[in-house]
Amino acid sequence: MIRHIAIALSGLIFAIGLGVSQMTRPEKVLGFLDIFGNWDPSLAFVMGGAVLVYTISYPLISKRHRPLFAPRFYLPTRKDIDKRLVIGGALFGIGWGLAGFCPGPALTTASGGLTSALIFVPAMLVGILVADRFFAPKTA
Amino acid sequence: MVVEFTPISAALGGIIIGLAATLLLATEGRIAGISGILAGLFKGGSDKLGALPWQAFFVAGMVGGGILLRFLAPELVATDVQLSAAWLIPAGLIVGVGTRVGNGCTSGHGVCGLSRFSARSLVATLSFMAAAMITVFITRTLAVGAFG
Numbered sequence: 001m002i003r004h005i006a007i008a009l010s011g012l013i014f015a016i017g018l019g020v021s022q023m024t025r026p027e028k029v030l031g032f033l034d035i036f037g038n039w040d041p042s043l044a045f046v047m048g049g050a051v052l053v054y055t056i057s058y059p060l061i062s063k064r065h066r067p068l069f070a071p072r073f074y075l076p077t078r079k080d081i082d083k084r085l086v087i088g089g090a091l092f093g094i095g096w097g098l099a100g101f102c103p104g105p106a107l108t109t110a111s112g113g114l115t116s117a118l119i120f121v122p123a124m125l126v127g128i129l130v131a132d133r134f135f136a137p138k139t140a
Numbered sequence: 141m142v143v144e145f146t147p148i149s150a151a152l153g154g155i156i157i158g159l160a161a162t163l164l165l166a167t168e169g170r171i172a173g174i175s176g177i178l179a180g181l182f183k184g185g186s187d188k189l190g191a192l193p194w195q196a197f198f199v200a201g202m203v204g205g206g207i208l209l210r211f212l213a214p215e216l217v218a219t220d221v222q223l224s225a226a227w228l229i230p231a232g233l234i235v236g237v238g239t240r241v242g243n244g245c246t247s248g249h250g251v252c253g254l255s256r257f258s259a260r261s262l263v264a265t266l267s268f269m270a271a272a273m274i275t276v277f278i279t280r281t282l283a284v285g286a287f288g
Contacts, residue, residue: 070170086263088239
């Protein structure tokens with residue numbers, strides 16, 4: 001039970017952080033991406049704040065024997081840089097730039113009842129399913 | 141679109157996001173990458189906690205957070221940007237496909253990956269940032285989408 005609560009609490013705090021930072025407002029996101037227009041650098045501070053905290057906490061926690069509740073850490077091990085990484089990133093960036101929603105904020109604002117996000121999120125989930133079904137690497 | 145520079149609330153929100161990712165790492169040893177967590181909901185092989193995959197609890201928490209925001213700060217889950225379904229649906233599909241092909245999004249690569257000094261995440265982050273900025277430049281120049 002404690003595991004369920006801790007995971008859900010992480011998700012809840014994550015969503016609140018997105019709200020406080022205003023990542024939940026697509027116009028704010030588009031203002032950040034609009035570097036040649038009326039640029040709003042605020043979201044660089046979101047990334048900065050999050051990276052600052054995690055840069056400190058990650059090495060302290062990940063060098064421990066195991067996490068508090070799970071039997072082991074589940075951390076990415078891949079180091080190779082392939083075409084998929086660049087192309088996938090670029091595709092995601094195009095979609096992000098079109099609507100101002102990345103996955104976390106889209107899910108959060110859809111839960112908050114924002115109509116645009118309620119349209120965006122199902123499409124995004126279909127995209128996730130399609131990619132995992134048809135574009136997954138053959139070796140995985 | 142009225143945009144206002146808000147460095148303090150932005151940094152504070154970022155710190156809260158970093159703490160949330162820290163809590164998930166410390167308790168479950170998992171990376172808080174939202175696209176990967178969403179994808180994990182649909183994977184048969186996901187580790188389960190009881191009847192549900194562990195990802196379901198994180199998503200439930202995020203949904204709870206969204207509902208909470210609606211009551212505490214409704215302006216944060218509203219928007220001035222009006223986009224049609226014909227615009228939002230392709231955008232959503234591309235985001236979904238792109239995050240899976242590229243193995244992550246702003247949270248997994250951008251926040252957690254950069255903090256771990258992952259070269260993969262740096263490449264992915266540069267790729268999606270550049271593509272997003274170019275996309276916004278083009279849509280703004282053509283006066284379409286959010287800029288129309």
